[in-house]
Amino acid sequence: AGAPGEAWTETSVGLLQPLPLRQWVHLCVVFALPSITTYVNGKLVSSGTWPYPVAADGLRIGAWFGPVSHKGLISDLRIYGRALAAPEVGELADDPARARADYTLADESANPPPLAATFENRRATLAIDLRGRIASLRSKASGRELLARPQELVSARLQDGRQITARRASFANDALTFEFSRGQGVAVLAVDAREDFFTFTIRSLSVPHVAALTFVHLPVVAAKYRGHMANMLSDDTEAVCLRGYELPVEMAVGGTPAALKVWTTAAHGLTGWRAGLAAGAKRDMPAMLRAMTTEAGVPASKLGGAWSLGAEANRGSYLFADLSLASVDDWIELARRGGFTHLHLHGWWDTLGHCGVNPQLFPNGLADMKEAVARIHAAGLKAGIHTLTACIEPRDAWVTPEASPHLIASASYTLARPLTPTDRVIYVNEKPAAGHDVVSTYMGNGNAIRIGTEIVQYSEVMSEPPYAFAKCQRGVFKTRPAAHPAGARADYLQQRYLAFYPEPGSPLAEELADGIARVFNTCQLDQIYFDGSEGMMSRYGIDFMRQAIFKRLRGEVLAEASEWGAHSWWFHSRLGAWDHPVWAAKRFHDLHVGSAARFRDSDLLEPQMGWWAPRGPSAQARGHFLDEMEYFGAKNLGLDSAMSIQGVNVSRQPLPFHLEKQFTVLGWYEQLRLARYFDTQTIARVAVPGDEFRLRQDRGGAWKFTPVKMSAHRISALGNGSERWTCRNPFADQPVAARIEALYSVAPYDSPKRIVVTDFADAAAFGRATSSSAVSLHLDVATHDVRGGDRNLRLRAENNGTARRGAWAKAGLAFPAPYRNLSGAGALGVWVKGDGKGALLNLQLATPREYMHALSDHYVTLHFTGWRYVELLLRERDVEQMTTYQWPYGGHYDLYRNPLDAAHVSEGNLY
Structure with a gap:
């Protein structure tokens, strides 16, 4: 489609709906172009017109696109080289043997297609049949078949969008030749069976006009864990890992059943590239991949990739430090207090791009920075640097006064x-x-x-x-x-993070990599974080930039990155860092732990639970308190995971007392975690999501946990009943403690400074109305018994299902660019008429993508009847209960982190 002379439009011709159960049905489609005719049990049921040529590639039965949809039986499939007449169709359908629903499944395994080749190493056996399919991938450790189904190994996407598949294979001269139908050409692959893995090499391709060539495609039965960075599928006993060696090789995990794929593209060359396949017992997979790493000749680290699991250095945590030479000792003291093993230098550059050393922090440039790192090492700590990996800021000399021709x-x-x-x-x-x-x-x-x-x-x-x-x-x-x-x-x-980016492979990219490596190697640093490389906005560009930098670094480097591309797995040490939450820190951390807990199993990498920030109060949010820091430390202990802290600075003045106290408590947790002080039963108890504890020493000096119950309540207004609250402690014989947080007051509803978001003059303006499948929603404008204006919006939502969770309705108001300006507003003032049935009303404001997309939710429980005026403080976002409900939206940063840009509000939604 889309090729010159091959334009077409889609046509459908019906058969029957639904398919009857427990009986054989004869279906027939006759192509007598330009007519298409369909028959059911020999009778004509529909017809259509198709004035275009008919072509076919692979035949797929039981589905069109995506997972298989037909779960029944198919028998006696016939394809004719001519159009059948109606009487012929009737004769085919009149088969007395199909009058009964009895059947016997054919044993296809008794007559497997002949094999083209078999390959074997000490971990697994691999078989390719004459149809060009991988026929078997069997683990030697367990004898288990790891292939979910036979699968064509090689396929191609042509430049006109068509997909073709190689359906014949032969083996000669140490290579497999895969033939495409109708003489379109062949692909030749070499398969080298190494002791622990197999290497596939694309020797040649004779098919013209190929845009992408898939040269290994493996559906795998062991798919409990999907490792998108390792490109690995596994369960608790077996694993299959398929990895491209060179950057032009694309990798992916996906599909139903779950499958591993590697392919090349015309943009970076279709042939000459390699991929490795390791399969067998999961406990042996790190060893297999260490051998593969050596074979691949890729940049690697003994703290990353196949060496990550169990590396003691990867258990240590780091502290972001906008550190100057003059403040080194203060940062060392803070790192020791918090139990950190690494100081992570941030803001050390003068401009992003050339990455010279910031003279305000290090007056003598690189020499001062080198001295600072030497003092950190002398204190028994390690040092790393933060990089915005490929970012070139506008004030850098590659932008001003003359813009480089090599910017993307x-x-x-x-x-x-x-x-x-x-x-x-x-x-x-x-x-x-x-x-x-x-x-x-x-x-x-x-x-x-x-x-x-x-x-x-x-x-x-x-x-x-x-x-x-x-x-x-x-x-x-x-x-x-x-x-x-x-x-x-x-x-x-191309811009992101207010920065430009270099073309991968350009002299500019190489110079940028040289600059970062010069600082790293001169200072003899130990760790690096590749931040911001996702701004390259292409898989190849991201991977190129990270490899270009890493291969220049000296030493065994601990590496992390903000984008988790598969080609960086070889040297990636830890996985999982998220930006810190602003609201509902404990619930956010539960989500983070749930995400990071899988990485040891899915990607063979240690987890990382940063970046956390012990925030103080601000105009946007209440800040964080000691119990939230203790929750953070306890759950990290439960996962035995490294973490990182940002957002503090002792270069100019000491920490405030409340933050110093948080670092002290965090240090207890970190030091005991690194020492493996607690037994596995205690750690498992502390790890339970939502459960809270206090870690303190008893009189004998032993560290003990005490379970506690933290409850919170908000007084929304005096006189409405919310000032009375009863809380019950499930644990006996404990003293009570309370923290009172003052909420700010807002101007009255009729203040002359108020901003009217909507006056409900037209219900049609709420054109973004929708609901879940079980809920019906009706909107209209009320003019009687109203509050706040002449018109009110009335929402009537009815749940026709049986479940309360997930039963939602939405009325949305859109504010197109340049968006609605609500600057100066600190709260929503809303008149609400409740029906006393206990439903939840969620008033939501949204900020668009270019202003750091945010969703600000504010809840009102309709347990009252009649009118009530409600003030909803924008600073008090109701995301703590997000996981209690099921909404048609999500986004960890949108909800828990990103501030509402009141000057650019793009939506106002009522749920």
Whole structure:
């Protein structure tokens, strides 16, 4: 489809619905072009027109796309090389043997297709049949068949979008030759059976116009754990791991049944690349992959990839440190207090890009930084650095005063008219692509266009002829405005985190990698975090940049990264760091533990439970308290996981007392965890999600846990009953303790400074109304018995199902760009008329993607009848109960972390 001369439109011709049960049904489709006719039990039921050629590739029975949908029996499948007449169809359908529903399943295993080749090592045997399928992958340790079903090993996607599959295989001259149908060509693969794994190499491909070539595809039965970074499927006893050796090899885990795949693309070369397959007992998989790592010749670390599990260095935690030479001793003291093994230097660079050393922290540059690291080492700690891996900030010399030609462009255009140095409209020949932002924000795509060495920022996109970028600011980032002729190239520069990125493989990318490695090696650092590389926005670009840096580093390096691409697994030490929560820290940490707990099994990597931040109170949120830090430490102990802390700074002044106390308690947990002080039964008890404990020493010096119950209650207003509260402690003989947090007051409902979000003048404005399948929702505008205005919105939702959880309805109000400005508002003031039935009303505001997408939920329980005025403080987000309910949205950062940008509100939703 889409190829010249091969355009077509989709047509459907019915058969029957539903398929009758417990009886044989004869189905027939006749192609007598341009007519298609369908028959059921010999009788014509429908017809249609198809004025296009008919072609076929592989035949798939029981499904069209996705998982198999037909769960019954299929017998006597026939394909004719001509169109059958109606009488012939009737004769075929009139089969007395099908009058009864009795059947006998054929034993297909009794007559397997002949094998083209068998390969064997000490871990597994691998068989390829003459149909080009992998026929068996059997573990020698257990004798278990690890293949979920026979699967064609080799397929190709052509440049016109068609998918073709090789269905014949032969073996000669130490290579497998896979033939595609209708003489389209062959793919030749070498299979090298090593002691612990198999290596596949694409020797050649003769099929023309190939966009992508899949050269190993394995559906696997052991699929309890899916490791997307290791590209491994496993259960508790067996594992299968398929890994590309070179960066051009793509890897993926997915499908039903779960399968492993590797493929190459025309963009980076289709042939000459390799992949390794390891299969067998899971306990032996690290050893198999260590051998594979050596064979692959990839950058690796004895603290990462196949060496990660059990490496003692990977159990240690790190503290983010905006450290100066003058404050080294203060940071060492704080690290010791908190039980950290590493200080993680952050903000050490002068500009992202060239990555020189920040003279405000280290006046003598790299020499001072080297001295600081030497003092950290002398104190018995290790040191690492944070990098925004490929980020080039606008003030770097690769951007200003002349923009490098090697910055990544996500779209390119040609000038339709000459551009003078003062013109503020850029006319282009091509229609602007999707994804252009009109502002420059941290999470946005940016609005920067490079023409020559000048960078221009626009504020308006004209997507109808004449195509243009308007309201431009010329010569931004101190580049020089210049004249540009018609036909000149205009590149939309790729941005994320307010930074630009280098083209992978360019001299710029190599120079950037050299700069980071120079600092790392000169200072003899121990650890690195590859942050921000996802801004490269391509799998190949991300992996290229990380490998380019890592292969230049000296020593056994502990490495982590914000993007978990499979090609970095070889040297990746720990997996799982998330940005810290702002609201509902304990529930967020439960979700984080639940996610990270699988990584040892799924990817053979140690977990990482950072980045946590002991936040103080702010205009946005209440901050964190000692019980939240203790919960964090306890659950990390339960997982025996490293963690990391950010958001504190002792370079200018000591920590406030409440934060120092949190570090003291955290240090207890960390030191005891590293010492393996507690037995497994105690650790398992402490690990239970939601359960809380206090760790203290008894009079004999032994460390003991005491279970506690933390309960919270919010007084929404005086006089409405919320000021009375009863709390019961399930544990006997414990003293009570209370913490009172003051809520801020807000202006009254009729304040002249109030901002009206909506006056409900038109129910149709709430056009984003929807509901779960069991709920019916009705909206209308009420004008009688109203509050706050002449019109109110009435929502009537009825649950027609049996379950309360997951029964939701939504009425949504959209505010298109440039969005709604609610700046200065600290609360929502809402009149609510309850029916006393106990339903939950959720009032939600949302911020769009380019302003760091956020969802701010605020709950009102309708346990009252009649009117009630409710003040919902934006600072008090009701995400603590998020997991109690089932909503049609999610997003850990959107809900638990990202602040609402009140100046750019894109949605107001009522759930």
